[in-house]
Amino acid sequence: MSDFLLNQGIIISIILGAVGLGYAVFLIKQIMASSAGNDAMKRVAAAIQEGAKAYLRRQVTSVSIIAVIITILLFIWKRSAPVPVGFIIGAVCSMIAGFIGMRVAVVANVRTTQAATVGHLQALRVAFNGGAVTGLLVVGLALLSVALFYIVMSAGGHQAHAIDSLVGLALGASLVSVFARLGGGIYTKAADVGADLVGKNENALDEDDPRNPATIADNVGDNVGDCAGMAADVFETYAVTLIGALLIASLSKFGDATQAALMYPFLIGGISIVGAVLGILWVNIRKGGATALLMQGVGISAVVTAVLAYPVTQALFGKAEKLPFTANALYFTAIIGLVLTWLVVLITNYYTSTEHAPVRKIAKASETGHATNIIAGISIGNYATALPVLLICASIAGGYMLAGLYGIAIAVMSMLSMAGIIVSLDAFGPITDNAGGIAVMSELPKEVRKITDELDAVGNTMKAVTKGYAIASAGVAALVLFGSFYLELEKHLGHVVEFSLKDPSVIIGLFIGGLLPFLFTAMSMNAVGNAAGAVVQEVRRQISAKPGILTGKDTPEYATCVDIVTKAALREMILPALLPIIGVLGVGWGVSFLQSNHFLGHTALGGMLMGTIVTGLFLGLSMTSAGGAWDNAKKYIEEGNHGGKGSDAHKAAVTGDTVGDPYKDTSGPAINPMIKVVNIVAILVIPLLF
């Protein structure tokens, strides 16, 4: 079996990836076959679908233009196909993962509403399967694209060449992902904040009230942000982690065991798809409460992956000699990744669920006003960084002690291998959110909305939890990329390089790198503010032009709002998305220049990468946690605590929720791909600079 896996491991993983995609197609057919409800529901759903499609079409156009320019630049520079072709494949697959995932979400939403007229469990399954399509697409496409590209590129026997050009693929995936996260994030929150500001605050309209001209845009936003953005983001982290692991395997001088070390990450990806499929099946077959069922699904995926990984590890490494680690040690690094995933999920849940102290503290602080709500939320967000960071440290220590840098890479790969089931949970959120919106807008009975509301609350926690997972895994994945960076640099220079904190170049690099996430969040928060301002003005214009809108006599022009948010989001995403590239190139050229004057060296670039990882991880964790906690503090008050809906505490909580929107859905999650773009660009420009 050992030889079989060594030779055919990549084929096996391709087959398993295809199985995952096949199951996704099956789920799509199943969803399409279910009822889409009555005409009113179909009308609302069609408006959301249209808005989402229109936005994604334009986003694809904008991003494609930038991607084509970069491809041409890469081609001119490299004078060979692999890197630019890799770039295109990465970019296209990242877009596809987001695009199809979102298309499924916008047909699943109305079907979830319809299923909710039948019962709780039926609605849960439609929504979950809609999300599962995205989850399976993400892992299936990532595994397939990397594996196929790797096979094609190494066909001539140039394995090292193949791995180099995978960096192009990683860049394509990451760059699209930054745009998707930012564009989608700005869209969804500009629409949400804008709709809330004029709707709830100025005109006392409820959430999803059809009289609010920004309602459709708000619902579109859930799909383009939470669904398409998240899918592109996790696709990217997965592909980049896999590529990083391959880079480390090939650069680590493992001798005869190199082939095994190259196959292992592919196989972990493959077997975890089996785990994801079984987990999804479980949720479809069993009965029970939503949260319990979903958590069981995650548990099953993890256990299946852990069990299958053991024989694979033994077969590949059981007889390998002269390696700095044993097969068992390596197996444990994979287990570390699974355990880290589980613990991060638990911790994020603690900080963002209405059941626990942090959210309740924010809710209580809302009693004394807007300001104390904000202070409490920011404080909780900062607290929430502690345990994940300590766990990440423990995982790094464990992975490195067991199997060196490669051990860290395998721990991250096994963490990412859970993406299939975890993204299913996340993409479930916007579907139930939309389902509730459709129920209100098409005036279905209150019981339907009650079911979708319950599912929506579950979806909120799941979304927060997935974000914790995404940022934690992105942080460790970036460390793997940093490892690839210095191995690549040393290979290029032909000697060992140290990045010592005693070297002022490294310190300057750390500061400049640390600055990037701060500037990036400043820009993206600002972008949401600008885009939301445009929505507010448009809604005010419509209401003053046709006062009948508020009484229900006139129909608002939903499409104009959708159009305005689309334009604003695309305009505002460009600058922050390019910041990481500009940052690396700027520092890189500065370094080149100063190096010729014998001062700053390549060590400054290394310091910069690490600086970005450090502050990026903290900002990402604290912003996503604070945002989730604010959101649920509002929900907790709406459940009737501290005066309930309409009380002063509730108003303060709405403020916190609104501040939390760009925290948790724009700036916070967009840091994930951003820190990886910084690292990938650095790897890519090594031969240019030194």
Next chain:
Amino acid sequence: MSDFLLNQGIIISIILGAVGLGYAVFLIKQIMASSAGNDAMKRVAAAIQEGAKAYLRRQVTSVSIIAVIITILLFIWKRSAPVPVGFIIGAVCSMIAGFIGMRVAVVANVRTTQAATVGHLQALRVAFNGGAVTGLLVVGLALLSVALFYIVMSAGGHQAHAIDSLVGLALGASLVSVFARLGGGIYTKAADVGADLVGKNENALDEDDPRNPATIADNVGDNVGDCAGMAADVFETYAVTLIGALLIASLSKFGDATQAALMYPFLIGGISIVGAVLGILWVNIRKGGATALLMQGVGISAVVTAVLAYPVTQALFGKAEKLPFTANALYFTAIIGLVLTWLVVLITNYYTSTEHAPVRKIAKASETGHATNIIAGISIGNYATALPVLLICASIAGGYMLAGLYGIAIAVMSMLSMAGIIVSLDAFGPITDNAGGIAVMSELPKEVRKITDELDAVGNTMKAVTKGYAIASAGVAALVLFGSFYLELEKHLGHVVEFSLKDPSVIIGLFIGGLLPFLFTAMSMNAVGNAAGAVVQEVRRQISAKPGILTGKDTPEYATCVDIVTKAALREMILPALLPIIGVLGVGWGVSFLQSNHFLGHTALGGMLMGTIVTGLFLGLSMTSAGGAWDNAKKYIEEGNHGGKGSDAHKAAVTGDTVGDPYKDTSGPAINPMIKVVNIVAILVIPLLF
């Protein structure tokens, strides 16, 4: 002259330090001699004085208990006097700087009010001279204490021994400073937030309305936070920078030039006192607008220091041989510090003054509500980190290129040498703030309040500017300490140590170190929330017990509020203040333990120090800038923009101002001493751990 300076440099600097203290005594007498106004004013002033004294007495008691415990532990551990005695001297001087400064501030406040009945310029001078006392005390005491202790300790010829034990002094100063910053910061903001929440929001009382039971506590807070806390903080940065420069001079193997390198930082400190005295005199002699006069004072101090530094540098280093730098190069590092000070002042002013775009952007965002005000403020705060950090990078690069690690130390020392005049500006703020409060409470005519209000607005900008200076200098000072740490560690181990980013121990250290400022701000924000909650409850209790308070029929029990804030602040400051010590000891022991298992090494401790510096600098800069910008956005609206006082925009701006309070006056500035405690404790525990 060269030999004279080499042998007597320290005596000269002691004489100049004494001159500074003498001028401070002269200013105190002058202030005491001026009129304290009518009986009503004296009554109010007495209440503030009493509250401030009561608080500081208790703070000194609490901190003394902790200090005595640490002294005993140090003595048991070291079994010799120098380190514990140094610790006591540092702690006592830090307390004295804060204590006397605050005592002067609480007699200057009412005299400023009285002077305001005469005219603008008269009031400016009393307030400024009150602040100048603190400024002179800070630099005079810091220079004298370090110099005298150094002379005594090196009397037996054990110069190396003397420098080692100065670390004890640094620890004493830093630890007291953390407590003073935190205790004072929590006190001032708990009182302020508490008074605003019940006063302005619930009962529509104006700022400083005598019917608000928390008014006196609020005024007391200005003194214990902005005045005593800032004084202890800058005293600490100054002393620690001087000590760090001495450590680097003695460990850098400068050969024959070591003595010159040791005298140079003392002399820079000495001549800058001449600059400070002349700058203060200028403000007292000339006429003109407040801002212009104050900025001229700063300019004169800087120019005098720069001019005097040139001959000193030439005398000490002009003939030195075999040094890795020339006298001119070293002189330029000193100029770098002065230029950095000036630029940081300009940049902070840009981000926090009502004259410029950032504050106006926040004011405009307030039109659409509380949430957009907060989002805009956080975004501005993050933007505001960019330029200072890039300038710090440029200064590090410049200092290092010109004269190595010692060059960086001299740049920081010259930056800190400006503390005399800069702290004068800062301590001026709470005096004018109080003066306004006293004018309202003792019902003086409106023209008086108008003058104090104008001065207060100037004071607000000055406070913000000083905070930018304090955090930027603290960041670079911490780098100097990091340099001392690794030189000390290498001396102890007897071999060179690298802290490479390729080493997982360093990465883990960076993450844990990066976590400390996040946890620290989480705890301190939380502490303000808790303490403010206690004030709110007490005020509500008083008002419901005696409803006559609101109509002015009953007198509120001011003292009870003062008492409650005092207790709450002292209780809440303990845990965050001990966090940096616990953090270093925890990581240190963890490292010791794991090192015996051949994993983590002393490199983790180095990574941790740097991690704290990086995230601490960013958090400190962004929080103090955002806080200042929010404060002035409110002021800008109150000047009649965006609807003026009472408008919805104003309400939103009040929320931002309240969130900004703990940002700019508690958590943000307390990060300064905190990152230095981390580094000093690390230096101190080297022989314990390795």
